[in-house]
Amino acid sequence: MTATAHMGITLVEQAQAGKEVTVNAALARLDAVLNTGAIDKDLATPPGSPAAGDVYIVAGTATGDWAGQEGKLAYFDQIWRFITPREGMSIWVSDENTPYTYDGAAWGLSYAVMQNVSLLGVNATADATNKLAVKSGAVLLDNIGAGVQVKVNKNASGDTASFLFQDGYSGRAEIGCIGDDDFRFKVSPDGSSFNTALLLDKSTGRVTVKDSFLSLGAPQALTIASGAVTATHSFIAVDTESAAASDDLDSIAGGAEGDMLVVRAADDAHTVVLKDGTGNLKLAGDMSLDSAYDRIVLMHDGTNWVELSRADNS
Secondary structure, X not given: OOEXXXXXXXXXXXXXXXXXXXXXXXXXXXXXXHXXXXXXXXXXXXXXXXXXXXXXXXXXXXOHHHOOOOOOEEEEEOEEEEEXXXXXXXXXXXXXXXXXXXXXXXXXXXXHHOOOOOOEEEOOOOOOOOOEEEOOOOOOOOOOOOOOOOOOOOOOOOOEEEEEEEEOOEEEEEEEEEOOOOEEEXXXXXXXXXXXXXXXXXXXXXXXXXXXXXXXXXXXXXXXEOOEEXXXXXXXXXXXXXXXXEEEEOEEEOOOOOOEEEEEEOOOOOEEEEOOOOOOEEOOOOEEEOOOOOEEEEEEOOOOEEEEEEEOOO
């Protein structure tokens, strides 16, 4: 009798007696493939009490009623019947909660056969430029027991390997190897013109401030309390306690080894006297900041703030 090319479903012949037998067998075969999935794919021996419509992927070295049917779909329709899979057939395996796809020779995890797909969109539409597109509130790249590494590879030194941060799909910041092998931090007000804020030299690791000044920003305003202040910025403006005409500054809390600190007086009318050796200030003698133009530059050595230079502009 004639059967369909793909599923091997027997067709009804003209003037055939008992047509319902052929039709019902065809429906049972379709039901086996279109149901919710196979129960298991690791059994080589048929289960003892199958229910009508149960489907399995027959495992290797099959025995009993499954003998010689390895890799086929076995479905129970009063007796065990079998479907030979074709390349591309996919089915859900219920005991693993995982989809499997037949590659023409064996069943494998469906995602494992997703190689060399030309486009992939996750909640988004991929295109010729953005072949991988993801629209999500967050993206997680997790480890599988140890570390995890994200690689951005370019073809040649003159190409670009970077991360571009956008506002309304217009670039605002970019980091990476952009046009050469140095590492850059770039920013843009409009997505067209970019300014390089920092450049890390590939050969020496030297950090260079590009296209602008190195700014410490506005000074942190502090007021002396019992001879001390606590700095959290690299530039501080210090005023006397209770607006006194003069006040001693013995110690500056905050900072760690290698941190730099620039200190100035907050008010020309109030003199701040940095005391050498009274607290944690190691200076070339006391220094009076009696002008808003006075400056002293310090470096933290892990315990104390050590003077590097001073400018008395009063």
